[in-house]
Amino acid sequence: MMEYKAGSVSALEEIFQRYKKPILNYAFKLLSSFADAEDVVGEVFYILTLRKDSYEPVAKFSTWIYTIAHNVAIDRIRRRKRIFFFWQKKDKDGTSYAELDIPDTRFMPDNDAEENDISCYVKKAIDKLPFQLKEAIVLRQYHNLSYEEIGAVLNCSLSKVKILIFRAKECLRKELLPYMEEIR
Amino acid sequence: MIFIHSKIKKLISAYLDNEVSEKEKNLVEEHLKKCTFCRKYYEGLQKLSSTLGKYQEEELSPDLEQRIKNNFLGKKYKGVAKMKNKKLIVGISSGALAILLMFVFVGHMQTYLRRSMQGRVHDTAMELSGAKEYDSTNGRVRFENYVGGSGKQYSSGLTSSVQYQNSSKKIKSVDKEILRGMNGSSAEWESGGHTRADYNKPLSVTAIESSAQEGPIVIVEPYLPATGKEDKLIRNADATLEVENIQKVYDEIVKIGKGKNGYLAAANFNESANGRVSAQIILRVPKEKFEETIDEVRKLGQVKRFDIKSIDVSQDYNALVSELNTIKTVYDKIAEKLKEKKTDIQAAIRLESELTPIAKRIAAIRNKISEYDNLISVSTITINLYEVSWKLMIQESVKETKQRFVAFVSSLLKNSITLLPLLVIICVVVIVCVVLTKKLVRAIKNIFTKKTS
Numbered sequence: 001m002m003e004y005k006a007g008s009v010s011a012l013e014e015i016f017q018r019y020k021k022p023i024l025n026y027a028f029k030l031l032s033s034f035a036d037a038e039d040v041v042g043e044v045f046y047i048l049t050l051r052k053d054s055y056e057p058v059a060k061f062s063t064w065i066y067t068i069a070h071n072v073a074i075d076r077i078r079r080r081k082r083i084f085f086f087w088q089k090k091d092k093d094g095t096s097y098a099e100l101d102i103p104d105t106r107f108m109p110d111n112d113a114e115e116n117d118i119s120c121y122v123k124k125a126i127d128k129l130p131f132q133l134k135e136a137i138v139l140r141q142y143h144n145l146s147y148e149e150i151g152a153v154l155n156c157s158l159s160k161v162k163i164l165i166f167r168a169k170e171c172l173r174k175e176l177l178p179y180m181e182e183i184r
Numbered sequence: 185m186i187f188i189h190s191k192i193k194k195l196i197s198a199y200l201d202n203e204v205s206e207k208e209k210n211l212v213e214e215h216l217k218k219c220t221f222c223r224k225y226y227e228g229l230q231k232l233s234s235t236l237g238k239y240q241e242e243e244l245s246p247d248l249e250q251r252i253k254n255n256f257l258g259k260k261y262k263g264v265a266k267m268k269n270k271k272l273i274v275g276i277s278s279g280a281l282a283i284l285l286m287f288v289f290v291g292h293m294q295t296y297l298r299r300s301m302q303g304r305v306h307d308t309a310m311e312l313s314g315a316k317e318y319d320s321t322n323g324r325v326r327f328e329n330y331v332g333g334s335g336k337q338y339s340s341g342l343t344s345s346v347q348y349q350n351s352s353k354k355i356k357s358v359d360k361e362i363l364r365g366m367n368g369s370s371a372e373w374e375s376g377g378h379t380r381a382d383y384n385k386p387l388s389v390t391a392i393e394s395s396a397q398e399g400p401i402v403i404v405e406p407y408l409p410a411t412g413k414e415d416k417l418i419r420n421a422d423a424t425l426e427v428e429n430i431q432k433v434y435d436e437i438v439k440i441g442k443g444k445n446g447y448l449a450a451a452n453f454n455e456s457a458n459g460r461v462s463a464q465i466i467l468r469v470p471k472e473k474f475e476e477t478i479d480e481v482r483k484l485g486q487v488k489r490f491d492i493k494s495i496d497v498s499q500d501y502n503a504l505v506s507e508l509n510t511i512k513t514v515y516d517k518i519a520e521k522l523k524e525k526k527t528d529i530q531a532a533i534r535l536e537s538e539l540t541p542i543a544k545r546i547a548a549i550r551n552k553i554s555e556y557d558n559l560i561s562v563s564t565i566t567i568n569l570y571e572v573s574w575k576l577m578i579q580e581s582v583k584e585t586k587q588r589f590v591a592f593v594s595s596l597l598k599n600s601i602t603l604l605p606l607l608v609i610i611c612v613v614v615i616v617c618v619v620l621t622k623k624l625v626r627a628i629k630n631i632f633t634k635k636t637s
Contacts, residue, residue: 020249042252119238140201141236147203157629166197173232
């Protein structure tokens, strides 16, 4: 990043090649929408080019880029909530409102062939997690960020990160229990 | 015991991620050796961790990758920036447009409401009164009854006038009162000690509605009645209408005139410098068809002003007739004397010279009477027509909007200046509160962090 800050375009190319996939997967797990995740990747790298001068190597570069991705994803969710406001439908009892569910059909378990595919159950379980727990576990499990780095990304204390990850694991365990006897 | 298990469970989660201190690590390992329940939990979490790893990874589609590279890395096209700028521009312009539309709408609505209110008031006035005056410029409505009298216009006939503001509902009640006053022979108007018996003196009554503090002040100014079936009334109407197509309305008026056995006395078309087309048409109809004609004319467009005047010339007319009779008697007597041939030539010449001015006077009186007869039997309706001009309406609307906006901004400025000290105090209080809260939260956090570590 410092090379890029100094003016090297190839350094930016390298950053892109290294982080495009992690950012895409991070955003996809948070937003459950591939199109949104792709947009997030574009936006993250655009912001990166814009804010290159404000970057200081006080923390790891990954923390910085995940923080940007985290902010962009939150921004997306806020925008989506605004859109969903117009798309809301009434529940059967007519008392409460629920957001329209727009599922990602690529992960729907097929009745015949992929019923046992644990991947889609994992995805569903992660999707069900509250946003903060989801972020914490995703950053830990799939991006190998330390608790301290997660705290920096989520702007919270170390003890809170510990609790978040513990709760996320508990929720996932409960969700996946019906499919996996061994984690009981 | 349960407490220890739950604490160890939390530690196991961090232990698996290698995020525990040396002391915690020893504690967990010691506990796992002893407790089968926690060991099972540990193994379960291990399995969960490996299961979560099975989640398939996604790849960026090659075309999108290329696009992102082109857009953001090559800086050839700043899509997001453009999008954001576009959003900003759209936001600001739509906001400005909304404000402008709001002002235009408010201005237009006010104009519309004023017009519709005037329309309602006018209808009410038409229902209740034979003659009325309509002033649309200051939002006031004035209508007049003018029945009978001693001859001079407005001098001693019954004229009731109602000046009105804001609400059309009040007119009916006031007008009923006027009618009651007119019809009841012994009714007294309650002002200045004047009574109905003061026939020739104009009497004014001012009735201010005490309950209507916020709005209408209704002023009633009646004049005493004089009447009789043989009243000689000259009835004129003056109407101002706003129409869509002047030529069409002109044709309609001509048709109405012919239908009522009347005639078109004059017509004048004009186009002003600002492009507004107007016309003045004078229609004359027999007095029996006067009301019908007025009703039909009213339907031709939006009534902007309507003024009906009835001038009572009974006294003048009767005076002329009496004078004519008297002079005629004198004339006849002199003429008879001349016929008798008893008078000498000198006397005859003198009588002849006396007869000449009398004859002239008789001719003049007859002319005047026939003029009155003409004016009484045929009423005159003057119709002023204006074509609705969208351009002008927009111009007026914009002007009004501008005025409103200036008024709004100035009032806002005035209010802000008045409230400035209060706003400063509020701002200071809010800032202090925010700073204190932040400090407090930070302090509490630090205490908890120290405790947990």
